[in-house]
Amino acid sequence: MVMVIRVNGVASFTYEFLNSAAMEKTILNPASIGKTIDEVHTPEIAFFLKERYAKVVKTKESAHYEDFYYSSENALVYTKSSLTPLYGDNGTCTHIVSHTTDITNEKMTKKKKQASHDYLVENFTRSQSLFDNNTDIIVTVDTDGFITGGNSVSSRYSGYSINDLVGKDMFDFVVVKDRKLAKEHFNLSVAREMKDQRAHLINKSGNVIACLVKFVRITTDHDVLGYYVVAKDMTELDKRAEFYKVEKENYQIIAENxxxxxxxxxxxxxxxxxxxxxxxxxxxxxxxxxxxxxxxxxxxxxxxxxxxxxxxxxxxxxxxxxxxxxxxxxxxxxxxxxxxxxxxxxxxxxxxxxxxxxxxxxxxxYENRLKHFAYFDALTELPNRRYFQEYANDRLEQSQDIAIMILDIDDFKEINDLWGHEIGDSVIQEFGHRLTGCVQGENIVARLGGDEFILLLTNVTSDKRVKEMANAIYLAMETPINVQHLSFDLSISIGSALGSAEKTTISAMMKRADLAMYQAKQKEKTLFT
Known part of the structure; x- marks a missing residue:
């Protein structure tokens, strides 16, 4: 969404341009153009916007902020806006360009990631607490696999008292489909190949418990007296593994899309x-x-x-x-x-x-376009006053051997008055084009405004170079400028100022050149001052 807002003062701003996206996604419409922010928005929103635009005018710097609003479908929309000031010839901020991007998807993705993270942390804490406060099922069996004792946890899980467990075949507590594999695992343990094995145990109520089972020998120096059967309840671990599997799939979907x-x-x-x-x-x-x-x-x-x-x-x-x-x-x-x-x-x-x-x-x-708007004249595509002053200051810091020439068209106002501004603009464009053809290298020509242009010459050691450039310009303007069915013989006035070994500024040189041009208009034809 792109908007151009005219600055009427520190506290007054008017919509001057709205692109189609701005009108589609906000309450703004073609009727909003030409109206102030106060006329378009509620007092709260108007205060919010004016406060940010006023800051840009005051600081003369771009500003960035995030905001949100509800669309016409009552959907929450998050945005990120950049405000860029534009300046007139006198250096004051005349307009502010607002570039707003919809970042709703980005915000929603971040919220979803944060929600997933919070849920993961909560689940882990709950699971960790469960593991810290519970022990494993442990029973003792003889060499034939009959239970000889057990801990309180085994009683709680099985639903039987310890006395009821004693004498029972441990494999009776393994679900039928796992018994063959459990017996093979027991036999491997007898043969000293002890490994962990998954098995499903069944309690007195018929509930099935997924466990990780290990057989540990109970021995003397020479004999095996029996075995500890250690069964770790894997129910919570399995749930957690399934949770991580789902989360992994969710994150993969996010990453892929x-x-x-x-x-x-x-x-x-x-x-x-x-x-x-x-x-x-x-x-x-x-x-x-x-x-x-x-x-x-x-x-x-x-x-x-x-x-x-x-x-x-x-x-x-x-x-x-x-x-x-x-x-x-x-x-x-x-x-x-x-x-x-x-x-x-x-x-x-x-x-x-x-x-x-x-x-x-x-x-x-967009940034390059805005930079171009800030530094180049829209009519002639030549550098503007701001660009010229920054460029000229850089060259002045490097060398005092520079010259500035300011020139305009004599009686240009009559062209606008007689033939209209459209014809006048065409004359200005051709005038700027011919000036551009007179410069080369590090020399530049810029438009100050109206029919007034300015040239910067580098490596100038005497006024001879400036006079040669002035003659080249006069020669370029000898040919009439033809616009539509009209032909104009232009007369121009030129004023110049040379840099010197003494400390000077571009502003001072521009004033001297402007004075020289004014004297030339008075028919004194003084090229330097």
């Missing part, structure tokens, strides 16, 4: 696991070759930074986030955002890194 890429990366950057979504997002089949060469697919200009962040994250064992370019088989280079969280072993060493990666190419494209 999530729109982000989930990876487990070892301390040597080896990929231990990559979710199937990597094939869609990264454009490569998820196989052993891909797992081994993920870092090799990072753009060469980003690889060193990514490696540095990875090393820093693994050493500090803290979460990190980075953005870089990755090679996509069909789309060439795509931008991805990666969040890495270390998982530690019991001894505090790094076990592996959980990495969540997502394709942010569209976001990067």
């Amino acid at each position: 999530v729109h982000d890429v989930i990876m487990l990366v070892g301390q040597f950057k080896e990929c231990l696991y990559i979710s199937p979504s990597a094939e869609t997002i990264f454009g490569f089949p998820v196989n052993a070759d891909f797992k081994g060469t993920f870092f090799d697919r990072i753009h060469s200009e980003d690889r060193a930074v990514v490696s540095s962040i990875f090393e820093w994250t693994t050493q500090k064992c803290i979460r990190s986030q980075s953005q870089f370019r990755l090679l996509h088989e069909e789309k060439s280079w795509i931008w991805i955002e990666v969040s890495g969280t270390p998982v530690l072993a019991e001894d505090g060493s790094l076990k592996h890194m959980v990495i969540i990666a997502r394709d942010i190419s569209i976001q990067k494209e």
Whole structure:
């Protein structure tokens, strides 16, 4: 959802543009354009929005925040918004561009993961308590397998008193289908091959108990007197195993269907696991070759930074986030955002890194567009005042050998008044195009506003270079500008200012050049001041 809001003042904002997504997913509609926030929203929502827009105007910095609302279908929608200020020629904030992304799926996935985690913790605590407060079933048997005694737990599980158990064949308490295997296991224990064996025991009430059974000899120095039969109730363990199985299947479903890429990366950057979504997002089949060469697919200009962040994250064992370019088989280079969280072993060493990666190419494209809006003139596609001043300041810091030329079209207002702004805009575009053809190298031309343009010349050691450029511009403007059925012979005025060995600023040079242009308009034709 993209919205452009005009800044009327610190506390007043008007909707000037809404894309279709903004009108489909919110209460806004075409009638909202031209209305203030106070006119469109309830006082509470208006206060919330104005507070954030006012902060952007005051700080002159972009802002980010998360919010939620209920859609027309009464569904809860979570959003993440970025507010970017745009500035007019005088440097004041005139508009704010709001870019809002629906992050409902991301929020819901996080909530589901947290709920699963909480349930897992609760189940583990309950199971752990059960294990800590119960002992195993233990009975003693003679060498023929007849019960000679038992503990209180065996009585409780079987439903018989210890006296009733004594003298009974232990295999009578094993369900029929398991008796043959249980007898074989007993015989192996007699032959000194003791192993654990699963068996189902049946109690007095007919209830079946799944157990892990072990036979342990009771011996003297030379003789086997009998056996301890140790039966561990596996009911809770089986339930827990089934729970983990279900949870594993649930997590696998999430991993295979999530729109982000989930990876487990070892301390040597080896990929231990990559979710199937990597094939869609990264454009490569998820196989052993891909797992081994993920870092090799990072753009060469980003690889060193990514490696540095990875090393820093693994050493500090803290979460990190980075953005870089990755090679996509069909789309060439795509931008991805990666969040890495270390998982530690019991001894505090790094076990592996959980990495969540997502394709942010569209976001990067939006950012580049907004940057272009902030630094370039919409009519001529030339750099604007903001770009020019930053560029010129950089060059001035490197060398004082620069010159600034400011020029405009004489009596341009008459063109607009007589023929309209559409014709005037076409003249401005052609004027800017011809100026661009006069500069090269590090020299640039920018539009300050209206019919006023500015040039920066580098490596200027005398006014000769500036005069040559002025002559080139006059020559470029000798040919009339033809717009539709009209032809315009333009007269222009130029003013210039040279840098010097003395400390100066770009603003001071622009003022001097502007004064020189004003004098030229007064027919003094003074090129420098």
